[in-house]
Amino acid sequence: SDRPRALSGIQPTSGSFHLGNYLGAIRQYVALQETHDAFYMVVDLHAITMPQDPKELRANTRLSAAQLLAAGLDPERCTLFVQSHVPEHAQLGWVMNCITGFGEASRMTQFKDKSAKGGVNNASVGLFTYPILQVADILLYQANAVPVGEDQRQHIELTRDLAERFNQRFGQTFTIPSAHIVKEVAKIYDLQDPAIKMSKSASSPKGLINLLDEPKATEKKIKSAVTDTGTEIRFDAEKKPGVSNLLTIYSTLTGESIPALEARYEGKGYGALKTDLAAVMVDFVTPFRKRTQEFLDDPETLDAILAKGAEKARAVASETLAQAYDRLGF
Ligand code: ADP
Ligand code: NA
Numbered sequence: 447s448d449r450p451r452a453l454s455g456i457q458p459t460s461g462s463f464h465l466g467n468y469l470g471a472i473r474q475y476v477a478l479q480e481t482h483d484a485f486y487m488v489v490d491l492h493a494i495t496m497p498q499d500p501k502e503l504r505a506n507t508r509l510s511a512a513q514l515l516a517a518g519l520d521p522e523r524c525t526l527f528v529q530s531h532v533p534e535h536a537q538l539g540w541v542m543n544c545i546t547g548f549g550e551a552s553r554m555t556q557f558k559d560k561s562a563k564g565g566v567n568n569a570s571v572g573l574f575t576y577p578i579l580q581v582a583d584i585l586l587y588q589a590n591a592v593p594v595g596e597d598q599r600q601h602i603e604l605t606r607d608l609a610e611r612f613n614q615r616f617g618q619t620f621t622i623p624s625a626h627i628v629k630e631v632a633k634i635y636d637l638q639d640p641a642i643k644m645s646k647s648a649s650s651p652k653g654l655i656n657l658l659d660e661p662k663a664t665e666k667k668i669k670s671a672v673t674d675t676g677t678e679i680r681f682d683a684e685k686k687p688g689v690s691n692l693l694t695i696y697s698t699l700t701g702e703s704i705p706a707l708e709a710r711y712e713g714k715g716y717g718a719l720k721t722d723l724a725a726v727m728v729d730f731v732t733p734f735r736k737r738t739q740e741f742l743d744d745p746e747t748l749d750a751i752l753a754k755g756a757e758k759a760r761a762v763a764s765e766t767l768a769q770a771y772d773r774l775g776f
Contacts (some may be wrong), residue, residue, distance in 0.1 A: 447483040449481065449482050449483045450481075450482050450483070450590040450591055451482060451483045451484075451485070451587055451588060451589045451590050451591070451621075452478050452482035452483070452484045452485070452589060452590070452591045452592065452593060452626065453484070453485045453486075453487075453583065453584055453587045453589040453591075453592055453623075454471075454475060454484075454485075454486055454487075454592065454593050454594070455486075455487050455488075455489040455492065455529065455580070455583055456471075456472075456475075456486065456487070456488055456489065456510060456514065457488075457489055457492060457493060457510075458488050458489070458490055458493050458503065458506040458507040458509075458510045459506060459509075459510055459646065460502065460506050460646075461506075461509070461656065461658065462509075462513070462656035462657050462658035462659065463510070463513050463517075463656070463657050463658075464644055464645075464646060464649075464654055464655055464656050464657065465634055465644060465654075465655040465656075465657065465695065466633075466634040466643060466644040466645065468517060468657060469632045469634050469694075469695065469698045469699070470595070470631055470632055470633060470634060471593075471595070471631075472514065472517045473517075473698070474593055474631060475514070475517075475519060475524075475593065476517060476518040476519060478524075478591075478593060479519065479520060479523040479524045480523070482591060484523075484524040484525070485524070485525045485527075485587050485589070485759060485762075486514065486519060486524055486525070486526050486527075487526070487527050487528065487529045487532075487583070487759070488507050488510045488511055488514075488527075488528050488529065489529045489583070490503060490507050490528055490529050490530045491529045491530055491535060491536065491539075491579060492529070492576055492579065492580070493506075493507075494572065495570055495572040495573040495576045496560075496570075496573065507528055508742070508745075508748060509738075509742070511526065511528065511741075511748065511751075511752060512738045512741035512742050512748060513657065513658075513734075513738050514526060515737070515738075515741055515748075515751070516734050516735075516737035516738040516740075516741065517734065521751045521754065521755060525755050525758045525759055526751065526752070526755045527752060527755035527756040527758070527759045528752055528755075528756065529583070531752065531753075531755075531756035531759075532586075532756055532759045532760050532763050534586055534760065534763035534764055534766070534767045535579065535582055535583055535586065535763070536579075537767055538582035538585065538586055538763075538766070538767055538770060539575075539578060539579040539581075539582040541582070541612075541770060541774065542578045542579075542581045542582045542585075542608055542612075543575055543578050545608060545611055545612060545615070546575075546578050546604075546608060550604070550607075551574065551575060551577070551578065554577045554600060554601070554604070555600060556577065556597070556600075556601075557569070557573060557574050557576075557577075560573060561573060561574075577600075577601045577604055578604075578608075580601050580605070581601070581604055581605045581608050581609075584602075584605050584623055585605065585608075585609055585620045585621075585623075585766065586762070586763040586766045586767065587759075587762055587763065587766070588620065588621040588762070588766060589621065589623045590621060590623055590624065591623065591624060591626035592605075592623050592624070592625055592626055593626045594625055594626070595631070598625070599625055602623065602624070602625035605623055606622050606623065606624075609621070609622050609623070610622060612770070612773075616770075616773035616774060617773050619766075619769055619770050619773055620766075620770075632694050632695075632698040633694075634691065634694065634695060635687065635691040636648070636649045636650070636653035636654065637652065637653045637654070637655070637667055637668070637670075637671040637672065637688075637691070638650055638652050638653035638671070638672055639653055639672070640672065640687035640688045640690075640691045641687065652667055652670065653667075654667075655667055655668075655727070657731055657734055657735070657738075658731075658734075658735055658738060659731070661727075661728045661731050661732050661735075664724070664727050664728065664731055665724040665725075665727065665728055668692075668720055668723050668724040668727055669720050669721070669724055671688060671691075671692060671720065672688045673686075673688045673689055673692075673716045673720075674686040674687065674688050674689055677715055677716065679693070679707075679708060679711040679712070679714065679715075679716065679719055680708055681693050681694075681704050681708060689716065689719070692719060692720065692723055693707055693708070693719075695723065695727075696719070696722075696723050696726060699726055699727070699730055700726060
């Protein structure tokens with residue numbers, strides 16, 4: 447393929463992806479299939495940097511893959527695989543560990559955030575070095591673009607630094623990637639507390655829309671979303687964060703612009719907006735749940751898709767690793 451290459455990793459989420467994950471990330475993955483030679487992986491190696499249960503990890507990895515397929519990733523148009531199925535990630539990860547400075551790794555701010563709760567001394571060394579594994583994830587595919595959120599920018603910088611360092615010391619081996627930070631990407635807020643983003647860990651059950659929830663429950667959550675004082679349906683993130691969040695969700699799901707929605711709801715109340723948005727959500731999640739369930743009910747097909755994906759990924763990854771090993775003197 448002569449298209450630019452894109453790579454992204456998705457944590458195997460427990461249970462369901464939420465609406466923020468879909469509108470803020472997965473939707474972009476689906477779109478990138480059309481313009482890029484896109485590689486998407488469920489990053490189970492990253493998942494073990496924190497305490498985890500093997501049975502749950504296995505189930506969550508499959509469930510995540512099923513949901514990605516249900517959301518529109520097409521194995522004919524992209525490469526979808528599970529990270530641990532491609533051993534080259536761990537192999538190149540080690541190499542990258544050996545060219546990273548301890549001080550350099552210590553500057554990664556996510557470790558501080560993620561280890562804050564249990565204390566640095568209780569965190570695994572894997573959690574400390576996980577950005578370096580991420581570097582290997584990207585470089586193995588000679589990716590040009592890495593679709594990530596703002597919070598990952600530092601890791602892309604590290605990737606560029608290490609790729610340049612390796613190339614300089616050992617000879618041209620890796621493509622230098624750039625962060626494909628999708629600026630206009632929707633940020634979705636908690637339905638009950640629009641001051642915080644919708645998130646698995648921070649949102650209350652009523653503030654969080656899981657894509658695999660019963661459509662009835664989703665409808666209810668939309669209808670009981672907090673709105674703001676006043677009655678006007680207008681996008682104003684500061685003064686009307688609740689209504690603005692609903693407008694963002696509506697616009698992102700349907701493709702209708704926010705000004706068009708404001709015009710359509712002029713003179714109508716919040717109730718009308720919520721009723722219509724609830725219907726839009728139900729129309730979206732109903733087939734999504736059905737397709738996810740179909741993949742779960744047909745484990746042979748899901749396994750075959752992931753095996754084929756791993757094979758396609760390995761074809762690229764093993765070539766890059768062989769080159770790197772050769773340059774290193776192995
Ligand atoms: P969570 O914060 O719920 O744990 P993750 O951090 O695993 O979700 O995020 C997975 C992907 O979904 C990332 O690309 C992230 O930017 C995106 N994402 C998560 N929450 C939101 C949100 N509320 N709005 C937009 N995008 C989001
Ligand atoms: Na998170």
